[in-house]
Amino acid sequence: MLQVDFASKFIGGGVLGRGLVQEEIRFLMNPELIVARLFTEKLADNECLKITGTQRYSVCSGYSDTFEWQGPHVDDTKRDLWKRRYCQIVAIDALSFKDPREQYTRDNLKRELNKAYVGFRGDPNTPADYIPAIATGNWGCGAFNGDPKLKALIQMMAAAVAQRDLAYFTFGNKEQAEELQKIHHLLRKKGITVGKLYKLLQDYCGQFSPHSHKPQGLYDFIREAKGLHSSQL
Template identity: 35%
Template sequence: MDYEQVRLSMSRTLEDSRPLNGIQIERFIRLHSISSKIKQCGRLDLLVETLDSELEHNARVQFFDKAVPRMVNVLYKINPGSMDTLLDKFRNQKRELTLSRSEIACLLANAFFCSYPDDTNMNFSELYSRSWGCGFNKEKIKCAVTYFNEVYGNGDQNMLQERVTFKRNTILTIPDLMNSTEPIIPLNVIHGGSIRKAFEMVQVNFANKIIGGDVLGSTCLREEMWFITCPELIVSRFFSREMEVNEAIIVEGVLQYVDFRDANSYFTCQGPMAKSAFRGPHTVISIDAMDFSNGINGIEQYTKPFVDRELVKAFAGFSGTTAKVIATGNWGGGCFNGDSVLKAKIQMIAASQAGKALYYFAFSKNELVKKLENDGLTGDNFFPQTVGEAYRHLLRFASQLYNEKKRCSSCNCHH
């Protein structure tokens, strides 16, 4: 494809469409998108409504007058001049890739205008039409507009030259945990606060197997909120359709561009981050836990193959950064139906093997904190001194729980 000709054609279309509004952006996308989803769907009504009726006046003016012309101008202008080259780097690179914020913004501008083939899983198309379900789509579109206003509307060229590194850390040789003499580092349990506000630490994203989850769809849980308010994370979706069982994806240098509110399970965009607020750069580790709520018997999580799977996954994340302090929490719990204490022990062992200290954010769940303390996971009272001792203790603990729950299920009791 001659991307420069496409870019010039889009620029001419833009000039012919002034003054810009949501309907013109919809026509613009339909004219130039190669996505079959765009061509098959009806009106991009959510996009039009959001751009024309839901944005604050200043944000709308900034987007149409400043951001959109620059977004169109940089489409396909990615060093060394071809989008194909950059996409090939993502698909073929097994370890890491460093991009400028300018290059990332160009990739995301293409996603906004739905310029990718459908198999990239990167187009914003599913946010734009009611035919795919509303959910939190309007709020996500507002977040995207806020991001583009920040990178293209404010004209901070120094920021655009900053670098972000995307890593795939793959564990090819599984450590011999049974015989490991690495010292155990007990958990530091934080009763309140949140992982995302642990600014001085590397932050763990409890990821879906498809990284970013439904960030470009109608769902808006923890991971989706994280990615849409820090849109540079979305680019990590280029790496792979699904994460392998022995890999983690790590992004270094990401910024939070969008402030938000998450109250009573309802997510709302609050515009750009305040100038006085700390927005990064952050390092984010994405690791996907096993989902025991979706057709897998929950008691299987206590068997050695599943315990080892989670240990390898956590180790892939924790060993992939040079930082010594990591913020985590109830990874794989909640809607994934994982055992919180089991997962805490798994994370502690994996982190200790990697030589990292874990700060465990319990989100004010006092019952969980009590369980962790009663199991001796905090402070100096955790009796195994080495990873090997802790691993053997973990397997005994898991086996005991498996047998208890197996007996319980056979007699239909509730434990």
């Protein structure tokens, strides 16, 4: 699968400093990725970085303060004709929000959709059946304060337009996994297109203002907008 690097706009983030979250850990496990820092400029809003063929050398556990190196890893991933491992990683940088409410603006929604689509878009000359699925998760939802519910929908929409399957890893969060499955089932059952969902998200963003009370949850808003309630799912 195409593996998503939850990147910093400066590729690698704090891998050579004190950073130890998703991107830095991946760069430590596949240290060839660090070379990208030598020639990659700050990513613009319409840019991503795809890296093909890196090898994994280490096994680790934990995250951030609990991170530990466990030992060497023997990477037996097959190689292509260029002797590269069948491994492709795409780096896309999410916006960072000091105030989580800032992500619910139409401009920021559009930016994140465009960034995800740039990363997910495949080679137009490659038949759809030969384009691998996308492996992702809670992109930009840690230190960047992204809303996992919103980011999941954004990535689903980008993957749909890119005509790629998407595998969403919740890292053991069963409640989130069930919630995503339910909202995905609802959207498909009701024939909600990407365009219609985009309009719903824009409407949801319209609830936010400097003086507004805490709006209802995103998925509840979508259900009620379509005349459904949680009890029916």
